[in-house]
Amino acid sequence: MATIRRLDSSTPGFRAELSQLLAFETAQDLKVDAAVQAILSDVKTRGDEAVLECTRRFDRIQAHSMAELEMSRTTLQAAYEQLPDREKQALTAAAERIRRYHEHQKQTSWQYQEADGTVLGQQVTPLDRVGIYVPGGKAAYPSSVLMNAMPAQVAGVGEIIMVSPARAGDEQQLVLAAAYLAGVHRVITIGGAQAVAALAYGTATIPQVDKIVGPGNAYVAAAKRHVFGVVGIDMVAGPSEILVICDGQTDPDWIAMDLFSQAEHDEIAQAILLCPDDAFIDRVTTSINKLLPTMPRQDIITASLTGRGALIKVANLDEACDIANWIAPEHLELSVADAPSMANKIRHAGAIFMGRYTSESLGDYCAGPNHVLPTSRTARFASPLGVYDFQKRSSLIMVSPDGANTLGRIASVLAHGEGLQGHARAAEFRLKAD
Known part of the structure; x- marks a missing residue:
């Protein structure tokens, strides 16, 4: 009771x-934080070998090369095809609904032209490479695979690398099948802070990603905090x-x-x-x-x-x-x-x-909507994971000769006011002679 x-x-x-x-x-437990910093430093310095040592030590997997820990696309496809029909149908239906919802979130580039010919706008592009962390502790989470990978795929991310601690039996098959359906490019069965470090810093086997998403235990959360800035992260759940x-x-x-x-x-x-x-x-x-x-x-x-x-x-x-x-x-x-x-x-x-x-x-x-959500009252300022987390925006500015004359005078006044004469003169050089 x-x-x-x-x-x-x-x-x-x-x-x-x-x-x-x-x-x-x-706030992180000081012992956890110290252990994580040591792992991050070790992986940053020694790469694959440090990842393998951590895998043998923490996950009790006696792998001697990173190749032993990577699942091929053929393996992922086989995992999907070997699922019982009931599970295959449920996983496929969920994946399609999640994909359809996230298609509505795609942002597009735009621009407009002002009267003097100046063009302003925004260019939206996907991230080149992302890392997805899928936990493997108290349960298997094929749904986490779909929710993290599907918006990345819809966004057009060039390469999706999934890391997840190895699990045995049917639970692992469901996770691998979900990775296949979600279009994950590489799956490596490593977990913990060492997996976050490998994604953030890159190793001989695992290329550095641009962003790491997905939940994990206290060690994973601490590792994500520390690598933020080197790479992007979704949130600390x-x-x-x-x-x-x-x-x-x-x-x-x-x-x-x-x-x-x-x-x-x-x-x-x-x-x-x-x-x-x-x-x-x-x-x-x-x-x-x-x-x-x-x-x-x-x-x-x-x-x-x-x-x-x-x-x-x-x-x-x-x-x-x-x-x-x-x-x-x-x-x-x-x-x-x-x-x-x-x-x-x-x-x-x-x-x-x-x-x-x-x-x-x-x-x-x-x-259909994403289940990766802000926790601990952060919904006051944060949003669910979505396609927008895997796209970035670049401002577009193309100033016409007439625009340079108008904007240059405004910029000159403001730049002199800030004491930045180089800024001012760069604008002034382009002004039309009176």
């Missing part, structure tokens, strides 16, 4: 108590989160299971319910205790709900929206009668799931 805390927004000190519940220490706003009219078993869907990720995942109906919260509590013993990951769910979960009584649904905007959750379910209207009141959330039938798990696997 999970002892999940009950809170009431009308209680004095509620916001302070909620803040404490939401708090997640993002925190624990999974779900916030459910319910009006008390949804089946309480559905709500309980939706809370479980994120709690089962990790002992420090967070699951919160906001509801104005005390009696319904009681029913959800009953459902939690009834359904929890049926869950294979019962211990993880129990730890998550007990440590960071909450069932919160609010005054009304408007207050629930205010609290949701303050929390800025990774996943927000609006299990209410008029979810689209309520969604208009939400400013900060990674993904918004509208309506009683829209379980968060559909978004994780196959609805």
Whole structure:
């Protein structure tokens, strides 16, 4: 039985108590940070050999060359073709939906011409090469392969390199099959900080990438922090989160299971319910205790709900929206009668799931939008992973002779005001003689 805390927004000190519940220490453990810095330095200096040593030490894989750790496209295709029909059909359907959604995100180049002939615009180009980290710890994540690789493919990235710790059996086959469907060019079965280092700095076998995306454990997160600037990163992901706003009219078993869907990720995942109906919260509590013993990951769910979960009584649904905007959750379910209207009141959330039938798990696997989302309240300023993360923009400026005369006079005044005479004279040289 999970002892999940009950809170009431009308209680004095509620916001302070909620803040404490939401708090997640993002600062790296000093020992983890020191170990990661040592690994990064070693891989930067010794390349493949350091990666192999780390793989033998941490992953217990006795590989003596990087070639032993790379999966060929033929292997990826075979993994896909050998899947049972049910899994093959599900994976293919999910991949197609994810691709179709992300096609809508593609940005295009544009330009316009001013009256004097000056042309201004923006040129959009894909990244040359990206690295995708797919975790292999407590579960296999073929969905992470699709969500990270598919927008890169849609964006037109030249080369997609996936790294993931080796796993045995059917779980590994699903991951490899997903890589095949998502158009991953190379798959190398390495993980941890050493994999991040190899992607960031490059080795004899693994070329340096432009950006690294994908979640991982504390070592992976620390490594991504350290290599940011050498390469781009998507984000440093925190624990999974779900916030459910319910009006008390949804089946309480559905709500309980939706809370479980994120709690089962990790002992420090967070699951919160906001509801104005005390009696319904009681029913959800009953459902939690009834359904929890049926869950294979019962211990993880129990730890998550007990440590960071909450069932919160609010005054009304408007207050629930205010609290949701303050929390800025990774996943927000609006299990209410008029979810689209309520969604208009939400400013900060990674993904918004509208309506009683829209379980968060559909978004994780196959609805179409990306499941790589900002966590730990970063939805206040960050967005889901998308095609735009794999494209970059260059400004286009082509000034006409008349434009140089007009703009040059403006630039000259401002440059002299800043004390930058070289800037001013470069503009002045192009002015027409009076």
